[in-house]
Amino acid sequence: MNLLVTSSPHIHSGARTSRLMGDVLLALLPALFAGVWFFGLRALVLTGVTVLSCLLSEWLFRMLTRQSNTLPDLSAAVTGVLLAMTLPASVPYWLGAVGGVFAIVVVKGLIGGLGQNIFNPALAARALLVLLWPSWMVRYAPAGAALDPMSMSVDIVSAATPLHHMVMPALPTESLLDVFLGNMGGCIGEVSALALLLGGGYLMLRRVISWRIPAAYLGSVALLTLMFSKGQDPVQWMLYSLMCGGVLLGALFMATDYATSPVTPGAQLLYGVGCGVLTVLLRYYGLFPEGVTYAILLMNACAWSLDRLAPPKRFGAVKGGGVQ
Amino acid sequence: MRKLFWGGIHPEGHKDLSRGAAPVPAPLPAQVVLPMLQHIGAACTPVVKVGDQVRLGQKIGDGEGVCAPIHASVSGKVVAVEPRPHPNGQDVLSVVIENDYMDTPDDTLKPHLTHKDLSAEEILRVIRDAGIVGMGGATFPTDVKAFSALGQVDYVIINACECEPYITADDTLLCTYPEQVTRGTEILLHALTPRHTVIAVEDNKQEAIRILGEALPKEGSIELRVLPTRYPQGAEKQLIQAVTGRQVPPGKLPAAVGCAVFNAATAAAVYQAVYEGKPVTRRIVTVTGDGAAAPKNLIVRIGATFQQTLEAAGGMSEETQKVLSGGPMMGVAQKNLSVPVLKGTNAILCLKGAAPQSQTPTCIRCAKCVSVCPMHLQPLYLYRFAQAGNLRELERLHLTDCIECGSCAYSCPGQLPLVERFRRGKQQLKEANRA
Numbered sequence: 001m002n003l004l005v006t007s008s009p010h011i012h013s014g015a016r017t018s019r020l021m022g023d024v025l026l027a028l029l030p031a032l033f034a035g036v037w038f039f040g041l042r043a044l045v046l047t048g049v050t051v052l053s054c055l056l057s058e059w060l061f062r063m064l065t066r067q068s069n070t071l072p073d074l075s076a077a078v079t080g081v082l083l084a085m086t087l088p089a090s091v092p093y094w095l096g097a098v099g100g101v102f103a104i105v106v107v108k109g110l111i112g113g114l115g116q117n118i119f120n121p122a123l124a125a126r127a128l129l130v131l132l133w134p135s136w137m138v139r140y141a142p143a144g145a146a147l148d149p150m151s152m153s154v155d156i157v158s159a160a161t162p163l164h165h166m167v168m169p170a171l172p173t174e175s176l177l178d179v180f181l182g183n184m185g186g187c188i189g190e191v192s193a194l195a196l197l198l199g200g201g202y203l204m205l206r207r208v209i210s211w212r213i214p215a216a217y218l219g220s221v222a223l224l225t226l227m228f229s230k231g232q233d234p235v236q237w238m239l240y241s242l243m244c245g246g247v248l249l250g251a252l253f254m255a256t257d258y259a260t261s262p263v264t265p266g267a268q269l270l271y272g273v274g275c276g277v278l279t280v281l282l283r284y285y286g287l288f289p290e291g292v293t294y295a296i297l298l299m300n301a302c303a304w305s306l307d308r309l310a311p312p313k314r315f316g317a318v319k320g321g322g323v324q
Numbered sequence: 325m326r327k328l329f330w331g332g333i334h335p336e337g338h339k340d341l342s343r344g345a346a347p348v349p350a351p352l353p354a355q356v357v358l359p360m361l362q363h364i365g366a367a368c369t370p371v372v373k374v375g376d377q378v379r380l381g382q383k384i385g386d387g388e389g390v391c392a393p394i395h396a397s398v399s400g401k402v403v404a405v406e407p408r409p410h411p412n413g414q415d416v417l418s419v420v421i422e423n424d425y426m427d428t429p430d431d432t433l434k435p436h437l438t439h440k441d442l443s444a445e446e447i448l449r450v451i452r453d454a455g456i457v458g459m460g461g462a463t464f465p466t467d468v469k470a471f472s473a474l475g476q477v478d479y480v481i482i483n484a485c486e487c488e489p490y491i492t493a494d495d496t497l498l499c500t501y502p503e504q505v506t507r508g509t510e511i512l513l514h515a516l517t518p519r520h521t522v523i524a525v526e527d528n529k530q531e532a533i534r535i536l537g538e539a540l541p542k543e544g545s546i547e548l549r550v551l552p553t554r555y556p557q558g559a560e561k562q563l564i565q566a567v568t569g570r571q572v573p574p575g576k577l578p579a580a581v582g583c584a585v586f587n588a589a590t591a592a593a594v595y596q597a598v599y600e601g602k603p604v605t606r607r608i609v610t611v612t613g614d615g616a617a618a619p620k621n622l623i624v625r626i627g628a629t630f631q632q633t634l635e636a637a638g639g640m641s642e643e644t645q646k647v648l649s650g651g652p653m654m655g656v657a658q659k660n661l662s663v664p665v666l667k668g669t670n671a672i673l674c675l676k677g678a679a680p681q682s683q684t685p686t687c688i689r690c691a692k693c694v695s696v697c698p699m700h701l702q703p704l705y706l707y708r709f710a711q712a713g714n715l716r717e718l719e720r721l722h723l724t725d726c727i728e729c730g731s732c733a734y735s736c737p738g739q740l741p742l743v744e745r746f747r748r749g750k751q752q753l754k755e756a757n758r759a
Contacts (some may be wrong), residue, residue: 003661005659006679008654008730009652009733010657010672010673010677010678010679011335012491012733012739013734016737017736019737019740055518115689145368226723261689263691264694265695307702312697312701313700315561315571315699316574317573317574
């Protein structure tokens with residue numbers, strides 16, 4: 001009998017990268033559903049385009065660089081859906097496709113693939129698209145637009161999003177309930193706070209993400225907008241600030257991206273606070289109304305150094321060994 | 325859930341496979357192989373030669389310093405003194421005894437009627453003469469451990485956690501011979517005079533908790549502490565933290581935080597040495613796993629081979645792929661079943677399936693390894709720097725603090741061979757520091 005001799009441990013929890021990514025995809029479904037509900041079937045087709053673009057790019061890039069096929073890990077699919085979440089439903093399909101290629105090939109593939117990338121691929125792609133085609137990227141369809149999926153691009157009367165009001169500064173015209181449900185103009189996946197909270201809650205329950213980054217991110221945005229309120233009612237101002245402009249999408253799905261966020265508990269808290277502070281600063285003083293994209297990308301760059309800055313406390317390095 | 329130490333995991337227990345019945349003595353082996361290294365420290369030198377007649381319990385090997393003597397586990401004739409395969413994978417000098425099935429006892433070690441008249445030094449001397457080592461698998465000589473704790477500790481902790489999946493050797497001991505554990509504990513606390521004596525059991529052993537609770541001395545000198553089940557709670561540093569809240573500083577012994585930890589089976593061995601005059605010649609071994617025909621606990625003579633012991637439990641299925649000495653988290657895979665059961669062998673585990681090994685292990689930085697590491701390490705960075713051969717970073721990130729519990733590798737969705745890599749990294753660090 002030939003016995004196998006391998007190193008311990010000899011059992012495994014069964015956790016797999018593909019299962020974690022599958023959970024993220026599942027958690028994004030409510031937000032995608034809300035996007036289709038408010039903006040029409042075109043949102044769904046556009047998501048299909050970005051996902052296909054990401055999958056094809058990943059497959060081709062890995063094949064051409066003679067690396068293993070990584071489609072089964074589902075990370076490219078996650079990038080595709082996340083990218084679509086950050087796009088207005090009215091952008092031309094080719095624009096989504098370009099974003100997918102850039103995310104997978106430039107941001108992720110060239111630097112070594114999954115786990116090696118410094119920047120969140122979906123967010124970096126969005127940042128590029130905003131800079132290259134601002135006219136498409138900041139033109140939002142109003143809720144209830146029911147955009148036609150057959151047209152390659154859509155000319156719409158651009159709707160002012162709540163964020164446009166808030167830079168004035170003024171409280172948005174939408175009610176808090178509408179904003180919570182997602183009945184407002186915006187990108188496909190950012191509008192419905194309810195859907196995002198459902199998905200984020202699922203990820204925390206399944207222990208796919210920890211509470212630290214979202215809590216620190218949302219907490220610092222809440223605190224800062226409450227302290228430096230620009231509305232008559234600071235609490236209302238804070239609630240609008242939290243639910244508009246992609247803060248929830250960013251805090252729950254973007255800032256928690258494994259590869260581009262820190263791993264130690266202390267660093268995760270610092271990182272979340274950094275994202276929150278930068279988001280508010282960029283919104284109050286920045287060029288665009290929105291601050292989430294660039295806040296997270298800037299913090300992405302700090303993820304590894306934050307880990308170094310805030311390592312876990314060494315076991316036993318307690319004064320006097322912790323003897324009372 | 326309550327967590328008394330940072331991190332850890334909760335693997336499937338599989339303890340019901342082998343739990344329930346009292347331990348059965350395995351058939352006596354025709355031959356025993358007794359390696360001169362069954363403990364952490366210096367190997368023993370044989371004090372018998374080929375042709376000698378030996379009695380059951382007669383000392384056949386001894387040494388200086390951190391060392392525990394080895395005793396004949398059967399009576400009979402020494403037929404070989406030569407290197408033989410050892411469960412650690414190497415060949416180790418061993419004394420081979422042919423059993424005469426007489427079990428003629430050796431009477432060097434005298435039973436005592438009470439331990440109360442013995443001084444601490446006398447108790448330590450008995451422990452040493454009986455060859456007692458940490459019976460939970462760590463196999464550090466118990467007298468050395470107790471000596472370093474003399475006058476230093478306010479806590480004596482008896483480790484009955486048995487946090488490794490599958491193993492029920494200590495569980496069975498507690499259920500069948502609870503008074504051996506409690507009376508052994510009384511001897512230890514008589515020698516070490518701590519303020520608190522705690523027997524720590526995980527809450528997945530309800531029967532043992534009930535039986536042990538009834539066997540505790542009435543005057544309340546020993547506290548039974550039930551801990552929420554969590555691996556690796558039975559690791560010495562984690563157990564001290566769970567019971568006292570104290571953290572043993574890096575590179576220090578438990579005595580540095582006023583604690584001494586002994587395994588439950590070690591306490592029972594102390595009882596047998598003092599009250600019955602018996603050295604360590606047998607132990608309870610759990611033969612289990614999905615590949616074992618009839619999982620059970622056996623009382624096995626030290627030096628019986630894995631093969632004989634497995635057969636005593638009905639053998640193993642054809643589909644068995646791995647046979648481990650110890651549990652699935654930290655056990656050592658065996659390629660040769662002619663290796664002997666040692667003082668520290670608490671289980672022989674037969675597994676049909678091997679843990680999956682990925683062709684392309686990929687770290688996605690999910691941080692699971694950081695959140696489960698009970699030593700507060702960052703396994704993903706350790707792996708990265710070990711792969712890069714960056715010894716300075718390995719030292720900065722305290723690779724040597726790693727206790728190789730396997731929680732990180734168990735949890736890793738990218739299936740990185742973390743523990744395997746860390747062992748090599750530690751070896752590299754040792755070599756670099758020697759140079």
